[in-house]
Amino acid sequence: MEPVYTYTKGMVRTETSYCPGCTHGISHRLIMETLDEMGKLGETIGVAPIGCSVQAHKFMNVDMCESAHGRAPAVATGIRRVHPDKLVFTYQGDGDLASIGTNEIIHMASRGERISTFFINNGIYGMTGGQMAPTTLIGQRTTTSTAGRMEEQTGAPMRVCELLATLPRAVYIERVALDTPANINRAKRAVRRAFEVQEKGLGFSFVEFLSTCPTNWGVTPVDAMKWVGEKMIPYYPLGVFKKPEEVR
Amino acid sequence: MSTHKIFFAGSGGQGVLLIGQMVTYAAMLEDKASTFFPSYGPEMRGGTANCTVVVSEKNVSCPLIYEADYVVAMNLPSLIKFEPLVKPGGVLVLNTSTTTQKAERTDIKVLEVAANDLALELGNMRVSNVIMLGALVRATGVVSESSIEKVIDELIAKRRPEMREINVQAFNLWKE
Amino acid sequence: MSEKVLMKGNEAFSEAAIRGGSRYYFGYPITPQNEIPEYMSQEIPKYGGAFLQAESELGAINMAYGAAAAGGRAFISSSSPGIALMQEGISFMCSAEVPLVILNVSRGGPGIGGIHPGQADYNQATRGGGNGDYKVPVFAPSSIQEAVDLIYEAVELADYWQNPIMIFADGILAQMMEPVILPEFKPEIKYEDIKKLKPWAITGYGDDDANRVTVKSLRMQPEDLEQHVDYLFEKYAKAEKELVRVETLGLEDAEIVFVAFGTTARITKEAIELLAEEGIKAGLIRPISLWPFPYNAFDQISDKTKVVISAEMSMGQMMQDVKIGIGKRFPIELINRTGGIIPTSLEIAQRASEILRTINN
Numbered sequence: 001m002e003p004v005y006t007y008t009k010g011m012v013r014t015e016t017s018y019c020p021g022c023t024h025g026i027s028h029r030l031i032m033e034t035l036d037e038m039g040k041l042g043e044t045i046g047v048a049p050i051g052c053s054v055q056a057h058k059f060m061n062v063d064m065c066e067s068a069h070g071r072a073p074a075v076a077t078g079i080r081r082v083h084p085d086k087l088v089f090t091y092q093g094d095g096d097l098a099s100i101g102t103n104e105i106i107h108m109a110s111r112g113e114r115i116s117t118f119f120i121n122n123g124i125y126g127m128t129g130g131q132m133a134p135t136t137l138i139g140q141r142t143t144t145s146t147a148g149r150m151e152e153q154t155g156a157p158m159r160v161c162e163l164l165a166t167l168p169r170a171v172y173i174e175r176v177a178l179d180t181p182a183n184i185n186r187a188k189r190a191v192r193r194a195f196e197v198q199e200k201g202l203g204f205s206f207v208e209f210l211s212t213c214p215t216n217w218g219v220t221p222v223d224a225m226k227w228v229g230e231k232m233i234p235y236y237p238l239g240v241f242k243k244p245e246e247v248r
Numbered sequence: 249m250s251t252h253k254i255f256f257a258g259s260g261g262q263g264v265l266l267i268g269q270m271v272t273y274a275a276m277l278e279d280k281a282s283t284f285f286p287s288y289g290p291e292m293r294g295g296t297a298n299c300t301v302v303v304s305e306k307n308v309s310c311p312l313i314y315e316a317d318y319v320v321a322m323n324l325p326s327l328i329k330f331e332p333l334v335k336p337g338g339v340l341v342l343n344t345s346t347t348t349q350k351a352e353r354t355d356i357k358v359l360e361v362a363a364n365d366l367a368l369e370l371g372n373m374r375v376s377n378v379i380m381l382g383a384l385v386r387a388t389g390v391v392s393e394s395s396i397e398k399v400i401d402e403l404i405a406k407r408r409p410e411m412r413e414i415n416v417q418a419f420n421l422w423k424e
Numbered sequence: 425m426s427e428k429v430l431m432k433g434n435e436a437f438s439e440a441a442i443r444g445g446s447r448y449y450f451g452y453p454i455t456p457q458n459e460i461p462e463y464m465s466q467e468i469p470k471y472g473g474a475f476l477q478a479e480s481e482l483g484a485i486n487m488a489y490g491a492a493a494a495g496g497r498a499f500i501s502s503s504s505p506g507i508a509l510m511q512e513g514i515s516f517m518c519s520a521e522v523p524l525v526i527l528n529v530s531r532g533g534p535g536i537g538g539i540h541p542g543q544a545d546y547n548q549a550t551r552g553g554g555n556g557d558y559k560v561p562v563f564a565p566s567s568i569q570e571a572v573d574l575i576y577e578a579v580e581l582a583d584y585w586q587n588p589i590m591i592f593a594d595g596i597l598a599q600m601m602e603p604v605i606l607p608e609f610k611p612e613i614k615y616e617d618i619k620k621l622k623p624w625a626i627t628g629y630g631d632d633d634a635n636r637v638t639v640k641s642l643r644m645q646p647e648d649l650e651q652h653v654d655y656l657f658e659k660y661a662k663a664e665k666e667l668v669r670v671e672t673l674g675l676e677d678a679e680i681v682f683v684a685f686g687t688t689a690r691i692t693k694e695a696i697e698l699l700a701e702e703g704i705k706a707g708l709i710r711p712i713s714l715w716p717f718p719y720n721a722f723d724q725i726s727d728k729t730k731v732v733i734s735a736e737m738s739m740g741q742m743m744q745d746v747k748i749g750i751g752k753r754f755p756i757e758l759i760n761r762t763g764g765i766i767p768t769s770l771e772i773a774q775r776a777s778e779i780l781r782t783i784n785n
Contacts, residue, residue, distance in 0.1 A: 269601060
């Protein structure tokens with residue numbers, strides 16, 4: 001019988017530190033499986049800043065470095081200058097990218113760095129225990145918005161893809177979700193495109209993954225997946241915001 | 249004298265920083281220690297410009313001074329600010345084209361140079377600073393005249409060969 | 425040997441970094457160091473390197489971290505408030521053991537302060553301006569030539585110690601011009617050799633994932649972190665022995681011993697001459713390394729000395745180290761200016777002479 005699912009060389013054979021039902025495992029695997037298929041694991045450098053995935057280097061089988069909170073785009077920019085021929089990516093959460101690191105991500109996108117960013121949006125700070133993020137939905141309860149997020153106090157949830165899409169040199173921008181097998185397959189195709197845009201030297205590429213955080217949302221993994229479809233996707237529409245003609 | 253301390257002062261665009269650099273450069277060619285320290289920052293934009301030059305026989309000199317052996321003042325504000333800082337027996341080179349006010353000190357030597365008028369006669373207002381430099385160098389011997397001619401080649405003629413002749417003329421123009 | 429050239433401090437500093445082997449410069453405009461990014465934008469690409477004007481000092485330090493973690497030699501410069509913003513990255517790089525040469529063209533503070541010269545970043549530089557237990561070797565030149573030589577050497581020192589090295593200059597050195605002899609260009613490091621020279625660098629591991637590396641600073645287990653801090657401090661203890669640099673002058677028979685660094689030391693030397701004209705013998709201890717501080721040099725002060733005077737452009741930040749250096753052997757006084765005001769040699773001489781008179785009475 002032919003196995004339909006095996007380990008990928010892209011993932012280190014170890015247990016991850018993520019909570020049960022967390023989608024980090026899926027997005028890690030999608031990126032690493034893609035690099036493995038492209039034969040690029042040894043030619044890739046990743047940057048993971050503070051957040052649940054700061055220790056992604058323990059699981060992703062590529063050369064990696066940690067970075068301070070929000071600064072991964074700057075760090076990746078420095079790496080890119082030294083290694084013009086490698087694939088370089090950042091893997092950032094929403095507290096990181098959409099809050100403390102807005103300056104860095106906007107300027108990396110604006111410069112059109114030949115770098116891919118994978119943005120994990122689960123609408124909450126995970127590592128620090130469930131505080132409100134710029135991406136937290138209106139009415140969503142967090143440890144710093146116990147009555148639910150109120151727009152008049154903290155503004156509306158930030159749609160990062162739409163924001164970055166205004167920048168001319170951010171050439172590939174897509175939002176995907178990890179809630180269903182079909183969406184996961186689309187997500188993998190997006191990862192592949194992001195790296196292809198980078199390989200072809202077309203500019204900055206960005207994939208946002210609508211993700212879950214069952215622990216801090218206080219729901220079961222199954223309900224968390226449903227919540228992505230019912231609450232997040234309506235506010236954060238899936239799809240390709242920008243794509244160069246040169247990639248499929 | 250083992251150390252010469254000089255203030256060059258004027259308004260932006262009068263070329264005081266350039267002649268300060270020229271003396272510093274000439275001193276280097278003579279293997280002397282020399283430093284040039286300009287005023288910097290927003291005060292430079294459209295306002296007054298000044299620089300401090302120290303030429304010394306010693307290895308390293310202190311780049312900052314509180315009194316000067318010589319002052320080159322290109323305009324009235326510079327005269328007012330820097331005349332009191334000339335050491336007794338020192339030299340003040342004053343551009344009389346820009347001010348009718350006279351120097352008050354009697355314990356210093358004052359050279360009155362109508363630098364703008366002389367420069368216009370030469371055909372280029374912009375060499376008034378080098379006319380002042382000529383007066384300073386001949387009156388004080390801070391550096392040699394031949395060193396300054398080399399500096400004109402290095403700092404001016406390399407980029408703008410057509411400016412060499414008029415600068416040499418300007419430098420040699422003023423004599424006591 | 426190269427010829428003497430007349431250069432502005434900031435331009436000479438930049439050229440020294442390039443000749444010493446720095447190939448990646450990330451900067452952000454701030455007075456009085458703007459000639460450095462301007463110069464680098466023109467010059468560093470000529471040597472196969474990269475210049476980038478970052479979106480902020482935070483961006484710049486983190487770009488430098490990325491470039492250096494990737495095996496490149498990075499150089500950054502800023503001035504006091506910008507250096508304050510960079511502390512996050514400096515602490516991170518010390519923990520991650522990533523080399524870097526940092527130039528602080530310091531100015532008056534606190535806050536935005538002013539744009540004129542200052543030395544009030546002494547504590548920030550020597551005590552670690554960021555979080556956690558770490559050390560950054562700091563060298564304070566007092567002439568453009570010395571700055572050039574220190575920056576040139578610092579490129580290799582940073583690699584050797586796998587740690588940031590700071591050059592502490594000031595607005596005077598940066599803006600002034602004086603003759604300088606530029607050192608020869610260091611041999612170029614070939615891209616293929618990065619991994620040989622820096623096996624810890626993230627370069628992509630190639631064919632064998634046994635060579636996979638990570639550069640990191642997070643240690644979630646307290647025992648791991650403690651062990652790492654202990655390891656770093658063994659390294660710093662070694663640096664404390666090997667990196668001390670100091671110049672001393674006339675300590676044998678000095679009645680007054682000045683302690684001063686950077687431009688202030690240069691001014692103090694002239695003050696010592698002025699005092700000599702009055703018949704007062706004064707000497708100087710000039711720390712070139714601010715960390716490690718040359719505490720041992722204070723043992724050379726003779727019993728003829730009546731007072732030790734810390735001369736600085738801060739409210740006595742260095743004086744705390746002077747106190748550690750001399751204990752209770754001599755009275756200690758401070759002669760200082762702040763706000764970007766540079767004390768004159770006359771001012772230092774007069775105040776020192778008054779201090780001596782008070783002590784003699």
